[in-house]
Structure formats: structure tokens, C-alpha cells
Amino acid sequence: MKKSFLIQFSVLILLIIFANLGMRSxxxxxDDELGNAGGIRIDLTGNETVFESSPKDLPPREGGTLxxxxxxxxxxxxxxxxxxxxxxRVLDYIYETLLDYDYETWxxxxxxxxxxxxxxxxxxxxxxxxxxxxxxxxxxxxxxDDVLFxxxxxxxxxxxxxxxxxxxxxxxxxSTNGQYxxxxxxxxxxxxxxxxxxxxxxxxxxxxxxxxLLDRYSVEDLLNPSVTREEAAIKEFADAFNTHPQGRPVGExxxxxxxxxxxxxxxxxxxxxxSYARNDNYWNDDPTYIDGYSxxxxxxxxxxxxxxxxxxxxxTALKASEIDFIPRMRAVQYFTQTNTPDFLEKFQKVSYVVPxxxxxxxxxxxxxxxxxxxxQAMTMLIDRDSYNxxxxxGLGIPTIGPFYIYGEQYNHNIERWxxxxxxxxxxxxxxxxxxxxxxxxRDKDGVPxxxxxxVSAGSTSSKYMALMLKEDLRKVGIVVNIRQLEWSVYVENxxxxxxxVVSLLWIGGLESDPYQIWHSDNIGDRGSNYMGFRHAEADxxxxxxxxxxxxxxxxxxxxxxxxxxxxxxxxTFMFYQRDPGAYLxxxxxxxxxxxxxxxxxxxxxxxxxxxxxxx
Amino acid sequence: MxxxxxxxxxxxxxxxxxxKNKLAVLSLHVIYVLLFVFIFADFLANDKPIVMxxxxxxxxxxxxxxxxxxxxxxxxxxxxSQQFKILEEKYGEGDWAIYPVIPYSSTEYNLExxxxxxxxxHIFGTDELGRDVLSQxxxxxxxxxxxxFVAVAIYVFIGVILGALAGFYGGVIDIxxxxxxxxxxxxxxxxxxxxxxxxxxxxxxINIMIILGLTGWxxxxxxxxxxxxxxxxxxxVVAAKALGYRDFRTIFxxxxxxxxxxxxxxxxxxxxxxxxxxxxxxxxxxxxxxxxATWGSLLSSARDTLPTGWWLTTFPGLAIFxxxxxxxxxxxxxxxxxxxRLKQ
Numbered sequence: 001m002k003k004s005f006l007i008q009f010s011v012l013i014l015l016i017i018f019a020n021l022g023m024r025s026x027x028x029x030x031d032d033e034l035g036n037a038g039g040i041r042i043d044l045t046g047n048e049t050v051f052e053s054s055p056k057d058l059p060p061r062e063g064g065t066l067x068x069x070x071x072x073x074x075x076x077x078x079x080x081x082x083x084x085x086x087x088x089r090v091l092d093y094i095y096e097t098l099l100d101y102d103y104e105t106w107x108x109x110x111x112x113x114x115x116x117x118x119x120x121x122x123x124x125x126x127x128x129x130x131x132x133x134x135x136x137x138x139x140x141x142x143x144x145d146d147v148l149f150x151x152x153x154x155x156x157x158x159x160x161x162x163x164x165x166x167x168x169x170x171x172x173x174x175s176t177n178g179q180y181x182x183x184x185x186x187x188x189x190x191x192x193x194x195x196x197x198x199x200x201x202x203x204x205x206x207x208x209x210x211x212x213l214l215d216r217y218s219v220e221d222l223l224n225p226s227v228t229r230e231e232a233a234i235k236e237f238a239d240a241f242n243t244h245p246q247g248r249p250v251g252e253x254x255x256x257x258x259x260x261x262x263x264x265x266x267x268x269x270x271x272x273x274x275s276y277a278r279n280d281n282y283w284n285d286d287p288t289y290i291d292g293y294s295x296x297x298x299x300x301x302x303x304x305x306x307x308x309x310x311x312x313x314x315x316t317a318l319k320a321s322e323i324d325f326i327p328r329m330r331a332v333q334y335f336t337q338t339n340t341p342d343f344l345e346k347f348q349k350v351s352y353v354v355p356x357x358x359x360x361x362x363x364x365x366x367x368x369x370x371x372x373x374x375x376q377a378m379t380m381l382i383d384r385d386s387y388n389x390x391x392x393x394g395l396g397i398p399t400i401g402p403f404y405i406y407g408e409q410y411n412h413n414i415e416r417w418x419x420x421x422x423x424x425x426x427x428x429x430x431x432x433x434x435x436x437x438x439x440x441x442r443d444k445d446g447v448p449x450x451x452x453x454x455v456s457a458g459s460t461s462s463k464y465m466a467l468m469l470k471e472d473l474r475k476v477g478i479v480v481n482i483r484q485l486e487w488s489v490y491v492e493n494x495x496x497x498x499x500x501v502v503s504l505l506w507i508g509g510l511e512s513d514p515y516q517i518w519h520s521d522n523i524g525d526r527g528s529n530y531m532g533f534r535h536a537e538a539d540x541x542x543x544x545x546x547x548x549x550x551x552x553x554x555x556x557x558x559x560x561x562x563x564x565x566x567x568x569x570x571x572t573f574m575f576y577q578r579d580p581g582a583y584l585x586x587x588x589x590x591x592x593x594x595x596x597x598x599x600x601x602x603x604x605x606x607x608x609x610x611x612x613x614x615x
Numbered sequence: 616m617x618x619x620x621x622x623x624x625x626x627x628x629x630x631x632x633x634x635k636n637k638l639a640v641l642s643l644h645v646i647y648v649l650l651f652v653f654i655f656a657d658f659l660a661n662d663k664p665i666v667m668x669x670x671x672x673x674x675x676x677x678x679x680x681x682x683x684x685x686x687x688x689x690x691x692x693x694x695x696s697q698q699f700k701i702l703e704e705k706y707g708e709g710d711w712a713i714y715p716v717i718p719y720s721s722t723e724y725n726l727e728x729x730x731x732x733x734x735x736x737h738i739f740g741t742d743e744l745g746r747d748v749l750s751q752x753x754x755x756x757x758x759x760x761x762x763x764f765v766a767v768a769i770y771v772f773i774g775v776i777l778g779a780l781a782g783f784y785g786g787v788i789d790i791x792x793x794x795x796x797x798x799x800x801x802x803x804x805x806x807x808x809x810x811x812x813x814x815x816x817x818x819x820x821i822n823i824m825i826i827l828g829l830t831g832w833x834x835x836x837x838x839x840x841x842x843x844x845x846x847x848x849x850x851x852v853v854a855a856k857a858l859g860y861r862d863f864r865t866i867f868x869x870x871x872x873x874x875x876x877x878x879x880x881x882x883x884x885x886x887x888x889x890x891x892x893x894x895x896x897x898x899x900x901x902x903x904x905x906x907x908a909t910w911g912s913l914l915s916s917a918r919d920t921l922p923t924g925w926w927l928t929t930f931p932g933l934a935i936f937x938x939x940x941x942x943x944x945x946x947x948x949x950x951x952x953x954x955x956r957l958k959q
Contacts, residue, residue: 312918332743336730336923390726391744438689455905460919463905464744470906471722475696482905484818 037335037393039349039580044594045406049106053350054590062278064606065302066587068325069314073270073307077257078247079201080154080161085507089597090274090305091201094259098128098147098182099198101595106510108195113142113202113260114182123189123549126197130180134283136204137258137265142283144176149205151184152214155222158238167196174219189547191554192513207258208244213237262298262602275304299589299605318582319343325583327597330460331393334580351395351580352592352599355404356507358396359571360465365532366500367447371431375569377424379417381472382465382572386419391464396575401562402517405576406594407510409555411562417569425476435477442477450479451500456490462503495526502530505577510594514561515542518570533570632952639948642941649938652753653760657681660717660750663699667712677715719747721754721908733926740926742916748926751908752934758909759938762824762893763886769828771882774835775875779866781836782843789840796833804830808892809901818904823896827889838881842874876953883946887939894935910935 042051074087079095082088099117102110111117114128134142151174153159174184184197209215213233214222221227228234246257250268257265260283263276282297306323308314311330315337317323329338338349362369362378369375388396400416403409433442433449442449453466463484470480485493493499506517516522519542522529538561545557565573579598583590589603623631634640658665663676674691676699682688690697699712717738725745733740739748781792811826812818846852847870855865896902897911898918905912910931917927 312921330919332920336920386726390729435695439687440683440690440695457900467722467744467906468724471724475698477695484900484905486813 037349038339038344039334039351039582041578042350042352042592043406044353044592049104049594051352051592052590053348053592054585054588058588058607060299060589060603060605061607062299062301062605064300064608065304066300066325066601066604066606067304067306067323068327069306069308069317069323070327071307071309071311071314074274076248077268078242078244079203080159080164081242081247083163085596091257091259093263093276093303093601094257094261094265095201095203096260097199097201098130099194103593106594108199113147114198117198119194123193124187125183125185126193128182128184128198130182131283132180134260135281136207136260137256137279138204138207139281140204140206142202142204142260143179144182145179146205147182147202148174148176148219149209149214150200150202152217152219152222153203153208153237153241154200155219156214156234156238156241157222157225157228158235158242160238160242164200168200171197171219172223189549191546191549191551192511195509195511202260204258204260207246208241209237213240263303266302271307273304273306275302277302298602300601303601318347321584324587325581327581327599328579329581331391331395331580334395334582335393338582346585347582348585348590349580349582350590350592351578353397353406353576353578353594354507354596354598355407355509355594356505356577356596357399357402357405358461358503358505358574358577360574361502361504361531361571362569363497363500363531364534364570365497366451367444368433368449368451368500372568373427373431374433375572376417377427377431379569379572380420380424380427381476382469383419383472384416384572384574387465387468388575391461392575395578395580397578399573399576401565401573402506402508402514402571403512403558403562404508404510404594408551409511409558411559413559414562414566417566421472421476428476428478433478440477441479448479449477450481452481452483453501453503454490454493454499455482455484455503456487457484458487459503465503494530497524497530497532507596513542513546514558515546518542518561518565531570533568535564535568538564538568629949629952633948636948636951639944642944642948645937645941646945649756649760649941652756656753656757657715659715660719660721660747660753661715662718662720662723663697664712664714667699667710669693669702669710669712670707671709717747717750717753719750721746721751722906723747723750730920730924739930740924742913742924742927743920746908748913748930751913752910752931755909755913755931756934756938758820758903758907759890759893759935762820762827763890763942765824766827766831766889766893767882767885769825770831770885771835771878773828774832775839775871775878777832778836778839779843779871779874782840783847783862783866783870792836792840796836799830799833802830805892805895808896809899812896812901818902820893820903820907823893823902827892831885831889835878835881835885839874839878842877843870846870846873877950880946880949880953883942883949887942887946890942891935891939 040053042053044051070086070089072084072086074082074084074090076082077087077090079087079091096113098112098114099108100110100112101108113131113134115131117126117128119126128147130142130144130147136142151168151171154161154165154168155171159165170186170188170190172185172187174182176182186193186197190196214237217227217231217234221231222234245255249255249257249265250270252267252269254268259265262279262282262284264279266275266277268274278298278301284297306317308317311333314323314326315329315333318326334349334351338344338347360378360382362375364370364375369378384398388394388398397405398416399405400414401411403411428442432444434444435442437443453469455462455466463482466480466482470482473480494502516528518529518533518538520529520534520539521527523532523534541557541561541564545554545561548554548557586607587604588607589605590599591603592599652659657677657680661677663680665675665677667674667676670693674694676694679688679690683690694702703712723746727745728737728741729743729745731737731741731745737747737749739752742748742751777792777795781789807830808826812822815822852865852870855869860869893902893909894911894914897909898915900912900915902911903909913931914928917924917931920927
């Protein structure tokens with residue numbers, strides 16, 4: 001027995017020694033060094049709209065496989081009913097839209113499946129001329145009928161896609177004119193109409209509705225509740241649509257998803273990977289767009305998206321050459337665990353800005369946070385700069401409002417609230433939160449200042465935020481309880497507004513409409529104004545701006561709106577996000593763009609000769 | 616020689632047998648140290664002074680903290696913010712403070728010293744928020760030991776009663792209890808625990824203790840049942856029955872005291888197992904709430920920073936290893952000492 005103990009102990013000591021042999025001391029960075037850590041830092045500001053991080057001297061060639069790792073798996077792959085970013089990332093490669101972003105101006109006006117489009121003089125009606133040379137992956141031709149069918153599926157009230165349908169709520173009619181013309185009308189001249197009406201995935205009618213159930217109904221019929229209630233076929237279609245096997249092509253023998261894009265869906269093995277193969281019969285051979293963005297097809301033979309939920313395991317897999325590309329790693333990995341010469345020689349590290357910002361949301365309807373002075377004080381109590389420097393390794397870009405920091409809507413004239421705990425305590429006391437009963441905890445009207453900070457179980461950064469806030473607020477007589485919740489529960493509580501404080505990320509676009517998140521119409525009833533922000537002037541600004549087609553005037557309203565947000569502090573706006581990633585240097589044509597997910601794989605190609613030399 | 620010695624009691628015999636096992640005795644002393652840390656954690660690692668002299672009066676902030684937390688006392692006005700280190704700047708003539716050996720609390724953070732290797736200021740280094748690792752380990756020891764003892768106390772209680780009933784009565788009761796045991800042990804325990812923890816609304820170590828207690832009783836129940844079967848036909852049990860004692864009295868006054876010692880020995884191993892499971896749960900993020908320092912959560916945070924930050928794995932890992940080992944060694948020592956076949 002004693003011997004076995006001695007053996008155990010010496011094995012343990014040996015393990016510790018071995019584990020420490022491979023370790024290096026942590027490198028310390030000066031402030032200006034911090035940004036790089038051997039990688040490239042990409043800010044797509046000003047005129048630069050696309051950044052290529054790989055050498056540009058070689059002509060692209062076809063072939064090779066790319067294996068990348070994502071943290072989450074889509075819930076399913078029905079493009080209209082899925083809501084996760086993971087599903088969108090997969091389906092954006094398979095389906096196409098009528099219009100897309102222009103890669104030089106980043107305006108949503110480049111015809112893709114459409115050959116051209118026009119807007120009526122009154123701004124209500126859009127006419128799209130569909131290309132005549134577009135074919136689905138199964139060889140059938142894509143026509144205006146498919147486009148009309150797609151919008152009918154979205155508008156069918158029984159299809160399980162309420163969040164998406166709300167964007168189309170102002171559509172009044174849609175029709176085809178011949179095989180190649182699609183006309184759609186809206187009752188409003190909403191400024192994002194072009195992005196919405198030209199931006200939904202087109203799905204093949206012959207696959208999703210082989211019986212032609214929806215043929216008999218016009219868009220007007222589908223928008224008319226008395227018709228949809230009466231006609232059983234509409235419900236029948238929706239039931240079939242919601243559970244269609246195309247939405248869940250799982251396993252080795254599943255029928256592949258039929259789309260029109262430059263990639264063919266290959267396989268989805270749940271819990272393991274999703275893969276695509278290059279579409280050699282891709283319809284688009286028009287190479288007029290930015291070279292390499294090649295909607296004239298892709299270069300890679302195959303793309304495999306592995307699902308590895310654990311960040312440490314992802315990095316280990318990259319180092320072991322099991323994967324080639326991690327789009328998002330943890331800041332600490334980027335800055336301290338990938339600085340060896342070996343790693344930097346083999347992999348290229350990149351940090352790139354995506355239009356997503358983090359915030360701490362104060363539930364404005366809770367007694368603690370109903371006073372704007374308390375919310376301002378909370379913002380001033382959070383040392384955002386230290387947090388960014390030490391916890392986020394300087395990857396955050398401080399923001400004062402919800403708009404894309406490098407976009408035209410962002411108001412750069414507003415000064416951020418400083419970190420000022422002394423002024424903050426004064427404000428809290430002004431608002432009436434004083435320790436009346438002398439128990440060391442501030443209170444007002446008999447309510448002690450004791451709130452719960454909800455943290456999603458997987459998020460280390462918001463856990464750290466909560467721990468720091470708890471310790472800091474304890475010193476000024478405020479109690480913070482930290483509650484870790486599973487993501488699904490977390491979201492459920494958020495929608496039901498059952499929380500005091502949350503720490504979250506909003507993913508937006510280059511140009512966004514604040515209506516969904518900030519208008520008081522969207523409080524409760526599972527609307528997205530989770531914080532319960534109510535402000536009469538903000539409401540009227542949001543409403544007017546929606547239908548102001550003059551960009552200058554509209555942005556002036558949004559500038560004013562941001563002043564209101566700044567004053568009211570419904571959120572503590574934290575940072576726009578810079579995602580750190582790394583890829584194998586064998587890949588060329590690696591380009592970074594300001595829309596999510598920050599990269600497009602069309603232009604990537606693998607320089608296999610380089611691998612040959614290396615091995 | 617033995618006939619010359621005065622008659623020794625049972626516990627003296629066991630004690631002398633136990634003392635022959637040097638490793639077990641050493642382990643017992645380690646347990647004493649752990650118990651000391653358990654009781655006096657707040658006086659060993661704290662950001663509040665134990666004694667301080669401030670503006671002419673003497674204060675005991677650590678004791679005061681107990682008063683605030685448990686007896687509804689309040690902090691003195693001068694200490695409302697509890698930032699004693701900042702207060703030092705205001706010290707006048709004759710003001711002083713005596714701090715604990717490790718003058719950091721387990722939650723106090725300082726981003727400027729994040730991920731520091733061991734140094735004189737932070738003997739075991741700091742974590743990703745600049746919190747002192749040794750202070751977290753000292754307060755984490757509380758969680759580990761508390762979970763170990765309470766969980767085992769719960770399951771010994773359940774196991775002994777069920778095992779006693781099964782062993783004493785036999786028949787239908789025995790069959791029912793045995794089937795219950797079999798159902799329990801067919802569940803993999805760790806998965807069962809994780810499942811239960813995942814559906815719990817709040818995270819707290821009390822939940823962990825109860826869950827560990829409710830899932831761990833099967834071994835004790837079987838053991839007690841076996842012991843009961845062994846002694847239930849002994850003369851003194853028959854005599855108790857013949858005297859017409861109620862079953863309750865027979866079981867708990869006569870049979871149980873003669874079967875309990877070996878059961879308690881297995882409980883020592885149980886403490887070690889419970890500590891290990893708690894560490895595992897904390898490592899996976901299912902255990903204690905995030906602000907509660909535990910050995911497992913320290914290890915888990917180290918995992919994010921590997922391969923740097925060796926001190927975050929080494930010290931908590933050693934702490935778990937040593938604690939689990941000493942409980943096992945004491946358990947083995949006791950078992951050997953109680954085993955009559957080894958009594959020579």
C-alpha cells in the first residue's frame with residue numbers, strides 16, 4: 001500500500017514537471033504592441049473595403065480542402081425557420097439572393113440572381129429582372145416562379161418563421177410577369193426595403209412544393225386571414241414546409257440541399273461536421289466583380305465545417321493540423337498561446353472587425369434601474385478601459401451607441417461616459433438610493449439595492465465582467481448576485497424580460513434600423529426591446545427615420561437618437577468586436593470584409609505546392 | 616508479555632494498531648491542518664485586518680465581518696466601503712493594522728497583476744483577473760471539506776437506515792431495498808449528478824451536497840445490510856428479542872453500534888470521493904456559483920490559459936491530490952487497524 005502511494009506521488013510529480021517543461025512565461029505587452037501579437041490587425045475604415053491578408057503574387061488555382069472549426073451547430077437548416085447565426089453561415093453558401101452587397105461600396109445594390117432591378121417613382125414597387133442562365137444544383141432552371149414561391153412561403157402565416165416574416169409585414173402584393181420578371185410592392189417606402197425585398201434566399205419550388213399547393217393562392221390571399229383560415233391547403237403546405245427533409249439533411253444518405261450557389265451541400269453529420277463541395281456547373285461565369293470574390297465560382301474542392309464547441313479543443317486541433325482555420329478564438333489564446341515562432345511560421349493570425357457590439361443591459365423596468373441617473377452611474381462604475389486592456393486584450397473598440405462604428409450612422413461627436421466612481425456614487429445618492437436602515441446596503445422605498453446579473457454559462461468574458469462588478473459594487477453598498485444560466489434558459493428569460501441585468505452581444509449590419517430594438521412598440525410580447533426603453537422623442541425619431549429616404553436627413557435623426565441613448569443609458573454600450581482568428585498559411589486569396597462573418601470562402605484557394613515543399 | 620499488560624479497551628487496541636502505520640498517522644496530521652484551514656480561513660487569507668487601531672479606537676474587522684454576515688450587525692461608518700487598504704492612506708499618528716498572512720480575499724481582483732507567476736507578493740501567483748491563487752485555495756478548501764463531510768453524512772444516514780432495515784427484517788423489505796439499490800447503481804453516478812445539477816434553478820454548494828448525499832448511499836446500505844446479516848443471529852440480538860424489546864430499540868441500541876465502525880471507515884473513503892466529484896463538477900462549471908472559489912473552478916480557469924499559467928494547475932491540482940490521498944490513507948489505516956485478522 002505504501003509503495004503504491006509512493007508510485008502515485010512520483011508519477012504526479014513527473015507529470016507536473018513534464019507539463020511545465022513545455023511552458024513559457026507569459027509575454028508582457030506594451031500598449032502599442034498589444035494589438036498584434038504576431039498577427040495582422042484589420043480595421044476596414046475609410047476607403048479600404050476589402051483586405052487581403054495572404055500574399056497576392058500567385059494566380060489562384062483550383063483544388064484542395066479547407067477544414068474550419070465553428071463553436072456551434074445549426075439547430076436545423078431550413079433557411080426561413082432557423083434563427084441561429086450558425087445556420088445562416090451554412091446556408092449563405094448554398095442559397096442566393098436577388099441582390100447582394102457591392103464589394104466596393106458595401107451598398108446593397110449589386111444584382112445577383114437578378115440581372116437588373118428598378119424601383120417605381122413613388123418608391124413602393126420593386127421590379128426585378130431575373131437572369132436567364134441560372135440553374136439549380138439539380139439542373140432545373142431558376143425562374144421568377146421560384147422567387148414568387150419563396151416569398152409566398154415566407155408570407156404563409158403557418159410557416160414557422162415569424163421573426164423573418166415581421167420584416168416583410170408591409171408587403172402588399174407580389175407577382176411574376178413572364179418567366180423572368182418579378183414584381184413586389186410594399187405599402188411603405190421603408191429605407192431598408194431594397195435590402196429586405198432583394199435579400200431573402202430563393203428556394204426551389206419544385207423541391208419544396210412538388211404538388212403545387214401554393215399555386216392557387218396569390219400573395220394577397222396569403223395576407224388575408226379569412227382566406228388562410230378557410231383554405232386547408234395553405235396549412236398543409238406549411239406543415240410540410242416546417243418539417244421538410246431539405247431542412248434537416250442529416251446523415252450519410254440524406255438528400256442534399258438544392259440551392260443555386262457556388263457550393264453544393266455535401267453532408268451533415270450531427271455533432272461532427274457539415275461539408276460542401278464546389279459546384280462545377282455554377283451558372284455565373286461573369287467575372288466582372290472584384291477579382292477573387294468570384295461569384296464565377298469557388299476554388300476549393302471542398303469545405304468542411306467542423307463543430308468543436310470547446311475553445312481549447314479548437315486551438316489544439318489547429319495546432320495538430322486537424323483543422324486549417326479558426327474564425328474565432330479566445331483573446332487569451334490569440335495573445336498568449338499562439339506566440340511561438342513555430343505557430344507564427346505555420347499560421348497567419350488575423351483580428352478583424354465585425355458589426356457586432358457587446359453591452360450590459362439594465363432592465364429599465366426594475367426599480368433599481370428605472371432612473372437614468374442610476375444607469376449613468378452604473379456606466380461610470382464600470383472601468384471599461386481596464387476591462388478592454390486586461391480582459392479583452394485590447395480587442396474591443398469602445399462605442400457609445402448601437403450603430404456600426406465605421407458606418408455612416410455612427411455619431412462620433414459624442415464623448416463616452418468616463419470611469420468615475422465618485423461621481424457615480426453621487427448620482428446614485430441623488431436618485432435616492434441611500435442606506436436608510438444602516439445595514440450596509442443602499443435602499444430606496446424599502447427596496448434594497450440587490451440585483452441579479454445573469455450570465456450565460458459558456459461566456460467567460462461576461463462571467464469576469466460580473467465578478468468584477470460584484471466586487472466593485474459591494475464597496476459602494478450594492479449587492480450583485482451572479483446567476484449562470486444555460487443559453488436556452490438565458491434567451492427564454494430575456495424574451496420574457498425576467499432578468500435584472502444581462503451581458504450580451506447584438507449582431508447588426510453596416511446600416512441598421514433601430515426600430516426592432518429601441519422602439520417602445522417592441523417592449524413585451526417577446527419583442528426585442530428587452531430592456532424596456534421608452535422615450536417619446538426617440539420613438540418619433542425612429543418612426544420618421546424609417547421612411548426618410550434621404551440618407552443625410554435620416555442620419556441626422558440617428559445622430560440625435562444616439563444623443564438620447566447616451567443620456568438615457570438603457571444599455572452600457574461596451575465594445576464593437578474584433579474577432580481574432582488564425583489560418584494555415586498555405587491558403588491564399590484570404591480576404592476580409594466588413595459584413596459578417598467577416599470573410600467569404602469563395603476567394604480562398606490552397607497553395608498545395610507549398611505543402612509539398614514543407615513536407 | 617501480553618498477560619502482563621493491563622487489559623486494554625477496544626479503542627486502545629485500534630489506536631495502537633493505527634499508530635503502527637506511519638503514513639496513516641502522517642495523513643491524519645495533514646487532515647488536522649486542513650481542518651485548521653477550514654475553520655480559520657478568514658483569518659489566514661482576507662483583505663480585512665484582524666486587528667487595527669484607527670483614530671484612537673481598536674477594531675477587529677474580521678470578527679466584525681462574521682457579525683455582519685451572521686448576526687445582523689453593521690459596519691462602522693468609517694468602514695462602510697470595506698476598503699481597508701485604501702484607508703491606510705488616511706492613517707494618522709498611532710494608527711496601525713495587522714493583516715492576515717495572505718492579505719487578499721478570494722474575490723479581490725487587480726487586473727494590473729493578472730496571471731503573475733508565484734512571487735513574494737502572491738505566493739502561488741494570480742489568476743486571469745489578478746486574484747490571489749493561494750487565497751482562493753484557502754477559501755476553496757472550505758468548500759471541498761464541507762461538501763465532503765456533509766454529503767457523506769447525508770448518505771451514511773440514508774444508507775445505514777435502509778441497510779439496517781433490509782438486513783434486520785429480510786423478506787419483502789430486503790427485496791424492495793435491494794432492488795432500489797440496484798436501480799441506483801445502474802445509473803452512472805457522474806451523469807446522474809450532472810443531469811440533476813443542469814435542471815437546478817440556482818447554483819449553490821448546498822445543492823451539490825444534497826445531490827451527492829442522495830446518490831451515494833448505495834454502498835453504505837449494502838455494507839450495513841451485510842453486517843446486519845452477520846450479527847442478527849448472535850446471542851445478544853436473540854436475547855434482546857426474547858426480552859421483548861421493540862424492533863427500533865433492538866436495531867439502533869443493540870445491533871447498530873456493533874456494525875457501525877466498519878461503515879464509518881468506508882465513509883472516510885467516501886469523503887475523498889465526494890471531494891473529487893465536487894472538484895470535477897466545478898471544473899465542468901456545474902458546481903459552486905462563479906464567485907465561490909473552489910479547487911475545481913481554479914483548475915478550470917487554468918485550462919483556458921494553458922500552456923501558460925502553470926501555477927494555476929499545479930497548486931490546486933496538488934491540493935486535490937493531497938486531500939484525496941490523505942483521506943484514503945487514513946481510511947486504509949483505520950480499516951487495517953480494525954481488521955481482527957491483522958491484529959497480531
